[in-house]
Amino acid sequence: MDQLEAMPGFLIRRLWQISVALFLEETAMMDMTPPQFGLLSLIAAHPGQDQTWLGSRAALDRTTVTGVLDRLEARGLIRREVAPHNRRARLTFPTPEGADFMARSEEPLARISERLLSPLDAGERHVFLGLLRRLVDANNDQSRAPVKTI
Amino acid sequence: MDQLEAMPGFLIRRLWQISVALFLEETAMMDMTPPQFGLLSLIAAHPGQDQTWLGSRAALDRTTVTGVLDRLEARGLIRREVAPHNRRARLTFPTPEGADFMARSEEPLARISERLLSPLDAGERHVFLGLLRRLVDANNDQSRAPVKTI
DNA sequence: TACTAATATTCAGCATACTGAAAATAAGCA
DNA sequence: TGCTTATTTTCAGTATGCTGAATATTAGTA
Incomplete structure (x- = not known):
């Protein structure tokens, strides 16, 4: 057991790697990223x-948003237009292809979470996700890209 | 509550972002990355x-290893030399500066884990880390960079 | 109104994190 | 030995994820 293995951040990075790998595998035919x-x-x-x-x-x-939206736009899944009352901002809309894409993604996405959590039983999954959510919410402001729900 | 917020992978990515931000903050004077x-x-x-x-x-x-080692070598924290009995491989060694660096990093690293887990009490931390480790170990082979302990 | 500050996006640059292919070397085998 | 395969690293290319600076626009204020 190395010092590295004992660090929570290392385990978190590995679980993130795993979740990305599962995502890419389940959505391989759709060529998508998280x-x-x-x-x-x-x-x-x-x-x-x-x-x-x-x-x-x-x-x-x-x-990062700019770059990801560039790729979604290039693939024809979204479109952007300048905001009518604020010419600094660009508003985003799904194209019909983008809406169809979302509809087709539900099953693969469900499989990702199922596979990721499969080592745990139902009760353990609930406990894990609850603690995970508490850590994320309580540390939200520590992140460089904090989430605003408002 | 959006569909996104409900996906375990999204929460995991956020906790990873948070742990990286805490790492960079605690080791700011040392100019290091995870x-x-x-x-x-x-x-x-x-x-x-x-x-x-x-x-x-x-x-x-x-x-990724190649790139990270290039930067550690450029900073004088490690050195690389061709393996005597296998000229394909390059063996890595810490420099005196690198060893000193590791010694000075213990306290900042301890603070990272402490801050990350501070929203949970001792029992909850143990439960969370236990479940996290089980998820990582059981899904190890799903990752593109699986860990080998042997 | 003119000046300043704030906002929204983009650009340049750096560091992961990955794939596929190439180059060099080593190992296995007919 | 000669050929094929495997191993180790690097290179080229793509996609996040971030910082600081620049640009354009809007809002606030003297």
């Missing part, structure tokens, strides 16, 4: 929001 | 291993 899915999901549920709003919901900084 | 620390820690504890071994312990793929 942040791309996150933003597309938000845009489909909340059309017409600007990029700052998206970043504060997806926990992505402004620059 | 993977740089991970590899330096392994090299200090196990001098003379090759890069493949390091990657399989630190959960980093071969290319």
Whole structure:
């Protein structure tokens, strides 16, 4: 047992690596990444929001949002237009292809969580997710891209 | 509550972001990153291993190991030399500066874990880390950079 | 109104984290 | 020995995830 293995941050990084790998495997035929899915999901549920709003919901900084949206736009899954009353901002909308994409993603996404948590029984999953959520919420402001729910 | 917030992978990514931010904050005066620390820690504890071994312990793929070691070497914290009996491999060793660096890092590192887990009491921390470790170990082979302890 | 501050996005740059391919070396085998 | 395969590292390329600076626009204020 090394010092590294004993650090919570190392275990958290590994579980993140695993969850990304499972995501890429389950959505391989759709050629998607977790942040791309996150933003597309938000845009489909909340059309017409600007990029700052998206970043504060997806926990992505402004620059990463720009890059991910560029790729979603290039693939024709979203479109952007300048906000009518604020020409600084660009509002995002799902295209029909983007909406269809979201509809087709439900089953693969459910499998990701199922596989990730499969080592735990139902009670353990509930405990783990509850503690995980408490750690994330309580430390939200420590992150460089804190989430704003308002 | 959006679909995104309900996905375990999203919460895991956020906790990873938080742990990285805490790491960078606590080690700001040392100008270090988590993977740089991970590899330096392994090299200090196990001098003379090759890069493949390091990657399989630190959960980093071969290319990432190369890049991180390049930066550690440029800073004078490690040195690399061709393996005497296997000229494909390059063995890594800590420099005196690297060993000194590791010694000075103990206190900041302890503060990172403390701050990260501070929202939980002692019993909850134990439960969370236990479940986290089970998830990581059981899903180890799902990762693109699985850990080998042997 | 003119000046200043704030906001939204983008650009340049750096550090992970990965894939596939290439290069060098070593090992196994007919 | 000669050929094939495996191993170790590096290179090229892509996608996050971040900082600081620049640009454009808007809001606030003297």
